[in-house]
Amino acid sequence: AAPTDHESEAATISQGAVEKNHAGYSGTGFVNFDNVVGSYVEYTVNAAQAGTKTLTFRYANGTTVDxxxxxxxxxxxxxxxxxxGxxxxTTWKTVTKxxxxxxxxxxxxTTSTTANGGPNADKLTASGVADAEAPTP
Ligand code: GCU
Structure with missing residues (x-):
């Protein structure tokens, strides 16, 4: 994992599980959100200074439903x-905001808003900020 990767498996997880059964993730696994409204993954991102940053979420969704x-x-x-989808x-893509x-x-x-839960969540990267979660070199 790159120094700026915030792996989902190292984040705070509520109603979700760390899994490894779909290849292509970074780090040591990904988070499978429980299929309920309200399941969440919370990342801690340290910013050296305040400002607008681009968050990039890497995920997989093997269904055809958002x-x-x-x-x-x-x-x-x-x-x-x-x-x-x-x-x-095993196909991982990114969404940015x-x-x-x-x-x-x-x-x-990131909190699920439908009964399907969230996608499988691999990692978050944030432009221009230092990693907060002891990156793997
Ligand atoms: C399957 C898949 C999981 C996924 C789940 C879901 O069980 O193996 O990785 O999280 O579907 O629909 O959420």
Whole structure:
């Protein structure tokens, strides 16, 4: 994993499981959100200074149905993210969104908004910020 990778398996997980059964993930696994509204993964991203950063979420969705999530930054709603089907659970794609981060630690939470839960979540990268979770060199 690159120094700026925030692996989902190292994040705070509520109603989800770390799994390894679909190849192509980075790090040591991915998070399978429980198929319920409200399951979430929360990443901690350290920003050296406040500003707009691009968040890039790497995911897989082997279904043909979108797996949208709501996004919050430090507890404040920051819109929604669409995670459409990628064609297979082993096909990983990225979705990006620009958000305002504060200086220091930022809590980036993605929460399922449908009964299908979120996608399989591999990692989050954030442009221009240092990693907060002891990256693997
Ligand atoms: C399958 C797949 C899981 C996925 C799940 C889902 O069980 O193997 O990786 O998370 O479907 O639909 O959420």
């Amino acid at each position: 797996r949208p999530v709501s996004l919050s930054v430090n507890g404040t709603a920051a819109g929604t993210l669409s995670f459409p 990628t064609g297979a659970w 620009d958000v305002a981060l504060a200086a220091g630690a930022n809590k980036i939470r």
